[in-house]
Amino acid sequence: MEPEQETDRGQNSKIYYLNNSNKKGNYPQHNLSNQLASVCQQIKELQPILPVYCLRPHILQHATRFFLDNFLHHKHQTKVMYSVKSNPDEAVLKQMFASGIVNFDVASFVEIQLIHSLFGDKAKMFFMHPIKAKEVIKEAYFNYNIRHFSLDSFDELEKILLATNNAKDLGLHLRISIPNSHSAIDLSGKFGILPSESVSLLRKIRSVAETCGICFHVGSQCMDPLEYRNAIDVVKNIINQSAVKLDVLDVGGGFPSIYPGMAPQGLQSYFHEIFDSIAKANFAPSCQIWCEPGRALVAEAGSLVVRVEGRKNNMLYLNDGTYGGLFDAGHPGFIYPAKAMRFGENSVNLNSELAPFGFYGPTCDSLDTMHGPFYLPSNIATGDYIEIGQLGAYSCSIRTNFNGFNNYLQIQVGCNPLSSLYFSEKQVQLNQQNNSN
Numbered sequence: 001m002e003p004e005q006e007t008d009r010g011q012n013s014k015i016y017y018l019n020n021s022n023k024k025g026n027y028p029q030h031n032l033s034n035q036l037a038s039v040c041q042q043i044k045e046l047q048p049i050l051p052v053y054c055l056r057p058h059i060l061q062h063a064t065r066f067f068l069d070n071f072l073h074h075k076h077q078t079k080v081m082y083s084v085k086s087n088p089d090e091a092v093l094k095q096m097f098a099s100g101i102v103n104f105d106v107a108s109f110v111e112i113q114l115i116h117s118l119f120g121d122k123a124k125m126f127f128m129h130p131i132k133a134k135e136v137i138k139e140a141y142f143n144y145n146i147r148h149f150s151l152d153s154f155d156e157l158e159k160i161l162l163a164t165n166n167a168k169d170l171g172l173h174l175r176i177s178i179p180n181s182h183s184a185i186d187l188s189g190k191f192g193i194l195p196s197e198s199v200s201l202l203r204k205i206r207s208v209a210e211t212c213g214i215c216f217h218v219g220s221q222c223m224d225p226l227e228y229r230n231a232i233d234v235v236k237n238i239i240n241q242s243a244v245k246l247d248v249l250d251v252g253g254g255f256p257s258i259y260p261g262m263a264p265q266g267l268q269s270y271f272h273e274i275f276d277s278i279a280k281a282n283f284a285p286s287c288q289i290w291c292e293p294g295r296a297l298v299a300e301a302g303s304l305v306v307r308v309e310g311r312k313n314n315m316l317y318l319n320d321g322t323y324g325g326l327f328d329a330g331h332p333g334f335i336y337p338a339k340a341m342r343f344g345e346n347s348v349n350l351n352s353e354l355a356p357f358g359f360y361g362p363t364c365d366s367l368d369t370m371h372g373p374f375y376l377p378s379n380i381a382t383g384d385y386i387e388i389g390q391l392g393a394y395s396c397s398i399r400t401n402f403n404g405f406n407n408y409l410q411i412q413v414g415c416n417p418l419s420s421l422y423f424s425e426k427q428v429q430l431n432q433q434n435n436s437n
């Protein structure tokens, strides 16, 4: 591990710079006994000028165990793979592995190398990106022991067969396109073959693959469990028409987290829809059921603490934004739970009365704007900190270095998240009170 650079900031505190080059391995050991200090305690101590990612190892462990213990079926074998793209942070991956996740959905050569470097042969990877470079398929098959690939066209099938020298031990998973009408992020346009065009490709896959699968994605942050039932009904039709024996049904990701204005049903309802509709289909008992959650596993385990650098009316200028860890607050307009913290110089307490605020990020671009509304104390001011919750997913993985604002800190914390799909509101509030400054 490379040493952190330390720079004096005032008399008592230091700025800990974490550059892209030395992020690796710079994490304290996990302590799941909940003895880790809270966000407030640690931010008060650090008073950082950089954004700070707060990782909650105990929540990550809880979410992981929840999926492994509940995504189960009495008849069909099941598998939970973690979708690495949602958060490829090493501390996150190691915690997940320690909690029992050994299967990983990877989408790029960098993700493949990362998982291999961390877990070697103990991890199994599944290359579930429907369009891949032929060189990467070759590397994946011959050097990383990857046998499972998704695809949505005859061209991609030919590419995979060529790159693997017509391997006989392939698992090939046909990605079908299904409506994403109840999801915050629609993924239906870019990948997936239309069900009406899928029969001949599925038959071809069956004839060359050792394992023949169908996969789909209902869209990220899927708000209606019925979407999975509808998608499985589409799969049933394809199977009936093609008369192909299916070895794997992969229901993808899409499992939601909880955000202001987006409070989904519990994850059990999603599992119920999936397994109930599967029970009513006549898939062979040997057919395995897989899922590839990203967001639901990591979102609430991570939050981001930002500092207010300026205020104009109800717009706050922050030290992070849409080019950094808050991409989804800009373009798709996600609203996140937010909690203000005030330390030190400002002797006036934060108001209990809340007002709606929008955010500007630190870059020069006007697109770096987040309308929210984010509800915060009406007298929030320059120098205050804001913890923004549910940013364990699709935040650090999307950051850019635009305008040189990619530096950040990471800490591990023992308090519960600002909101939770796994714990009751009462449990979250109680824990927040216990951990407030």
Ligand SMILES: Cc1ncc(COP(=O)(O)O)c(C=O)c1O
Pocket (backbone or CB within 6 Å): 083, 085, 086, 105, 128, 129, 187, 217, 219, 220, 221, 252, 253, 254, 255, 292, 293, 294, 295, 296
């Ligand atoms: C192939 C695939 N699997 C799984 C996921 C994870 O989705 P989510 O984070 O919505 O669970 C994605 C997200 O884009 C994906 O493309």
